[in-house]
Amino acid sequence: MINSLKKQIKNKGRAYAYLALCTVLVVLITGTAKAAVGFLLIFGIPLFFMEKMPAYATLGERFTRYMFLVFTASVLVFLIAPVLIIMPLSFNAEPYFTFTDGMLNFDSDAYSIRWYLDILHNGMKDPAATVGWWSDMWNNAQWIRATRNSFFIATVSALIATFLGTLAALGLSRPEMPQRALITSLLISPMIVPLVITATGMFFFYSSIGIAKTYTGVILAHVTLGVPFVIITVTATLSGFDMSLVRASQNMGANGWTTFRRIIMPLILPGMISGALFAFITSLDEVVAVLFIADVEQRTIPRQMFSGIREQISPTILAVASILVVMSIMLLTVLELLRRRSERLRGMSPG
Amino acid sequence: MTTANPSIDQTDTLPLKQKLAKTTAIQRRRAFLLTLPLVLFLLISFVFPIGQMLFNSMHNDKVSGVVPKFAVAIQSWDGQGLPSEEIFEIFVKDLAIAKKVREVGRTAGNMATRINYEMPGSRSLFTKSARKVGKITEGPYKEALIKLDKKWANPQVWLTLQRASHDIGPSFYIAAMDMKYNEVGEIVQADELYQIYLNNFVKTMWLAALITFICVLLAYPVAYLLAILPLRQSNLLMIMVLLPFWTSLLVRTTAWIAILQTEGVINDLLVYFGVIGEDGRIQMIYNQTGTIIAMVHILLPFMVLPLYSVMKTIQPTYMRAALSMGSKPFNAYRRVYFPLTIPGLAAGTLLVFILAIGYYITPALVGGQDGLLISNLIAYHIQKSLNWSLGAALGTMLLVVVLIFYWVYNRLIGIDKLKFG
Numbered sequence: 001m002i003n004s005l006k007k008q009i010k011n012k013g014r015a016y017a018y019l020a021l022c023t024v025l026v027v028l029i030t031g032t033a034k035a036a037v038g039f040l041l042i043f044g045i046p047l048f049f050m051e052k053m054p055a056y057a058t059l060g061e062r063f064t065r066y067m068f069l070v071f072t073a074s075v076l077v078f079l080i081a082p083v084l085i086i087m088p089l090s091f092n093a094e095p096y097f098t099f100t101d102g103m104l105n106f107d108s109d110a111y112s113i114r115w116y117l118d119i120l121h122n123g124m125k126d127p128a129a130t131v132g133w134w135s136d137m138w139n140n141a142q143w144i145r146a147t148r149n150s151f152f153i154a155t156v157s158a159l160i161a162t163f164l165g166t167l168a169a170l171g172l173s174r175p176e177m178p179q180r181a182l183i184t185s186l187l188i189s190p191m192i193v194p195l196v197i198t199a200t201g202m203f204f205f206y207s208s209i210g211i212a213k214t215y216t217g218v219i220l221a222h223v224t225l226g227v228p229f230v231i232i233t234v235t236a237t238l239s240g241f242d243m244s245l246v247r248a249s250q251n252m253g254a255n256g257w258t259t260f261r262r263i264i265m266p267l268i269l270p271g272m273i274s275g276a277l278f279a280f281i282t283s284l285d286e287v288v289a290v291l292f293i294a295d296v297e298q299r300t301i302p303r304q305m306f307s308g309i310r311e312q313i314s315p316t317i318l319a320v321a322s323i324l325v326v327m328s329i330m331l332l333t334v335l336e337l338l339r340r341r342s343e344r345l346r347g348m349s350p351g
Numbered sequence: 352m353t354t355a356n357p358s359i360d361q362t363d364t365l366p367l368k369q370k371l372a373k374t375t376a377i378q379r380r381r382a383f384l385l386t387l388p389l390v391l392f393l394l395i396s397f398v399f400p401i402g403q404m405l406f407n408s409m410h411n412d413k414v415s416g417v418v419p420k421f422a423v424a425i426q427s428w429d430g431q432g433l434p435s436e437e438i439f440e441i442f443v444k445d446l447a448i449a450k451k452v453r454e455v456g457r458t459a460g461n462m463a464t465r466i467n468y469e470m471p472g473s474r475s476l477f478t479k480s481a482r483k484v485g486k487i488t489e490g491p492y493k494e495a496l497i498k499l500d501k502k503w504a505n506p507q508v509w510l511t512l513q514r515a516s517h518d519i520g521p522s523f524y525i526a527a528m529d530m531k532y533n534e535v536g537e538i539v540q541a542d543e544l545y546q547i548y549l550n551n552f553v554k555t556m557w558l559a560a561l562i563t564f565i566c567v568l569l570a571y572p573v574a575y576l577l578a579i580l581p582l583r584q585s586n587l588l589m590i591m592v593l594l595p596f597w598t599s600l601l602v603r604t605t606a607w608i609a610i611l612q613t614e615g616v617i618n619d620l621l622v623y624f625g626v627i628g629e630d631g632r633i634q635m636i637y638n639q640t641g642t643i644i645a646m647v648h649i650l651l652p653f654m655v656l657p658l659y660s661v662m663k664t665i666q667p668t669y670m671r672a673a674l675s676m677g678s679k680p681f682n683a684y685r686r687v688y689f690p691l692t693i694p695g696l697a698a699g700t701l702l703v704f705i706l707a708i709g710y711y712i713t714p715a716l717v718g719g720q721d722g723l724l725i726s727n728l729i730a731y732h733i734q735k736s737l738n739w740s741l742g743a744a745l746g747t748m749l750l751v752v753v754l755i756f757y758w759v760y761n762r763l764i765g766i767d768k769l770k771f772g
Contacts, residue, residue, distance in 0.1 A: 032625045061680065072576045075569045079651060080591040082606035083598050085616060089609055097609045098619060164389040171385025176378040181761070183386055188766045190397055192757045194709020196726040197746045200733050201400030204407065224397045227389060285599045288711055292733070305601040309608065309716050318609065321602040328597040332590070335597075 011052045015066070019047060046073045083325055090115055090318035097315065115319040119143045122316065143320065146304040153215065153300060154283035157222035161279040164223070165230025166272055170264070172231070173238040184231070191228040198224070199292035206293055213295035221289040226279030233278060237271025237342055270342035274335050281331060401750070408523055408743035413465035414515040416457045418445035422516035425509070430536065434509050439492040446484045468738060469522060469532060470511050476502045510536050523744040548728065548745060555725040556752075558643065559707035565647050566654040566703050567696065574658035574695070579667070589659075596652035604716050607645040611636040611717075637719035645713050650706055654699035661695025694764065701760040705753055725749055 009016065019040075026039045046069040053062050093112040094100050102110025121127040123142035137144060171177055172184055190198060202221050206212040211220070241264075249259045265272075287302035294303065301320065308317045365373075415422035421442045428434045449459055459481030467474040480499055487495040497503045514522060514532065525531065525538055529546040533539045540546070573592070577585045595603060610616045613632045621627045635641055665688065673683035711726040718727065725745065732742030760766065 030625065034624050038620075038624050068572060068576075072572045075573050075651075076588060076591045078569070078648065079595050082603060082610055082648060083595050086602070086606045086609060096614065097612060098614045098616065164392055168386040168389035171382045171387075174378070174382035174385075176375060177382040177386070178379050181765075183390065185757070185761050185766050186398075187386070187389060187393060189757070190393070192705055192753065192766075193401070194711070194726055194749055194753060196709065196711045196729050197401060197404070197750050198397065200729065200742065200746055201402075201404040202396070203733065204739075205400035205403055220396050224393060227393070281597065285601070287601060291730075302599065302601045305599075305605065306712070306716070309601070309605060313608070317605055321599070321605050324599045324602050325594075328599070329594065332593055332597050 008048065012047065012050065015047055015050075015062070019044060042074065043070055046070045049073075086318050087322045087325065090315055090322040092315050092318075095314055097313070097318070115315040118314075118316045119319055119323075142299075143301070143304060143316075146299050146301045149298055150284055150300040150302075153218055153222060153298070154280045157219045157226055157283045158276050158280035160219070160223045161226035161230050162272060162276040165227045165275060165279070166234050166268070168227075169231050169234035169238060173235055173241070175243075187231050188228040190224050195225075195288035199289045202289065203292040212293050213298070215298055217293045218290060218298050218300075221293055222283040222286060223279075225286060225289065226282045229278035229282055230272075230275035233275035234268060234271045237268045241267065267345055270338045270345065274338045274342075277331060277335060277338075281328075404743045405747050405750075408740055408747045409519050409521070411465060411515075411520075411523070411740045412518045413461045414512065415518055417449045417459060417462040418442060421445045421512075425513045425516050428509070428513060430506075430510060430513070433493065433504065433506060436491055436493050439496060440490060443484055443487050443492045443496060446481055447487075450481050450484060465515055466508075466511055468526065468741070469515065470507065473502070473508065473511075476500055476508070507534050510534075523740040524748075526741055527744040527748060548725075551723070551725050551728055552748070555708060558639070558724065559704050562643060562646050562650060562707045563654075563700055563704045565643070566651050567700060569647070570651055570654035570658055570699065571692075571696075574655050574662055577655070577659050578662035578665070592652050592655050595648065596656075600649060600712055601716075603649055604645055604713050607641065607648065608636055608717060611641055611644065636717050637722075639718070639722040641717040641719070642714045642722035642724075645717050646707060646710060649713060650703045653702050653706060657698035657702065658692065658695040661692055661698075665691045698760075698764045701756055701764070705756050705760070708756075709749060709753060 022043070023036050023039055027033055027036050047066065050066060050069055053065065057065075088103070089097065089099065091111045091113065092098075092100065092103065093110050093114065100110055120137050120141055120143070123145070124136050124140050126136065127133075129136065139145075168187060172180060172187075177183075199221070202217070202224075203212060206217040206220075211217040245263050245267075246259055249263045254262065284300075285302055287300075287306050290298070290300050290303045291306065294300070301324070305317055305320060308314070418441075421438070424438050424441045425434060428438060446459060449457065449462075459477055463474045463477035463481075466477060480496070480503070483499055484496075487499070502508060511532070514520065514536070522532075526541075527548050529541045529549045530538050531541045531545075577588055577592075580588065608615075612618070613634060615636075617635065618627075618632045622629055622632070627633065635644070669687050669691070670683055673687045674680065678686070708724075709726055710724055711730060714722050714724045715727055715730070718724070726749070729742050729745045729749065732738045732745065757766075
């Protein structure tokens, strides 16, 4: 600790002196000592992480480098802060979207888990009941119903999307594929076409064949929207695929299905799983198609959040959002592990 | 060889070239068959519905469905003065039948709504006349109808009816382009007050361009930092880009509401640091500013990731070579590094622009009044005003713009190069 501080002073002593000078100037100009805190948060931290510049670097170069770090640090904070800031806010004891004085003073009374309980209670007939509480919660609580819907729709549509998408990706990555560019751009277009247009078209068509306002309609829509992600991830895995493995397997007398099951599938499995996860998360996050096609019966979590934000904005939404953030952290971890595994597998295969 | 092994010549009558062609054809078919299930699925669940919507934007049978005989008869009218007595008679009789049958979607009310799009204020004329039309039992029908409501003596009503009798016509595109038919049936600019759609289109394009530009400004340095840092550190920082990318859209929008609202975190901080007074809190959400900030945040990863993947491949030795040959750092950057990043820049820019132009959820939640984009207008016409043909026409125009950019993207970069994480 002391050593690293010493190193900081030794390498960047002059820079720290300038920073201190600027801080004093800022305080003098604004006339409040509080300004120093904000100024140091923005300009001090990047300086701490700045690497030692070579001796020949001019003052201008050093300053440019430093400002570059300040800027990128701010952008990264801009990216991550909103996602993280909702977590402490969701433990607010008051029904506000803002930090209360009590929360800032770390007063334990100012924090509570009431909004997390509200996720369970909202819509229940009798949250205080001891008998039949579980079934009441499972069947009547709005958020629980939305969660069940979301997971059901997302699971089914991710499975279908992965199946269809993997088949298509296998075809697309064959060198003999005719009209590859055209078909690829068709298969990826659901990601590009504005959701409102897709949803409008589906709404008219699904209404005319009687599957609007049903689970089937929502699932079909979500399969459509999830497919591009499966195509992209599986094609990426297949791009490094060694076709001589397939020939070797056929040479040794395996038929097409055995080759797929024993040779291709294990190698592209990481890509398939991450494709499935992408499709799953797309469905879990999708709200426009649900707004157009689904009925109250098929309300999903994002649909519930959408009306929550529009109609009765309460910290319950923040609690749900925090849970979803934790879920995406877990998902990101799984994806990263899969990516590493895929790289290892491909690194091992010859060629 | 052939004499030593005659069996080859006897069984394989086809030349090698043809055999190869046959095998390739089989393999091509096999590859295509693998994609076929998905292609069929998307054709049914995605392409066909959108095609049907395009058709809806041109097609509207609300007049010919209600007064079918009249819709045919009115075509013979030359548009001078009022239609003949004969046409009036057919109209009155058709209307009386429609009144009696009352088929869903084929009532005088439906027709009134359709005409009202082009002649605001004419709705009551139709509904009122339809109620009383049964009383007219004998001619002269022209006078009787005009006695019922003297607006029937206005040739413009009949001109509009004649136009709307065509099932297929461009009238909704004309409305979507902020134009209308004037009294004599020419296409003119709509009144200033009704010019919403083109302005909104321009606004959408302009906001999408602005958001893309801000994304470039913010993403370029970040991608550069990620590309030059050692892998361990850059992976750590990459999480800060990927986590928001994988967080639910609604979660991020909610977060921005919590941060930007007048009682929100930013305003609290500004008040705390004394930048603004307690009563000077800034309205940053439920307007255009809120839409821009939230959308930049949501679309920024789409810019960082392609830039990063391109910058990662640029050898640091290029810059060193330029510097060692005596170039000023800025010049070396401008003439060596920057041109190499253009593919990533193009990919990110096009992707962000395409996504921004069709955005719906974020503007709907944080856009307030002036932050609404064209998607919100389309959704309004589909869900609220129920003017489906106009919504479809606006949607088609948006789709064309997006498809042009998608085509450019495919041409320049190729959609299969897209990667996540």
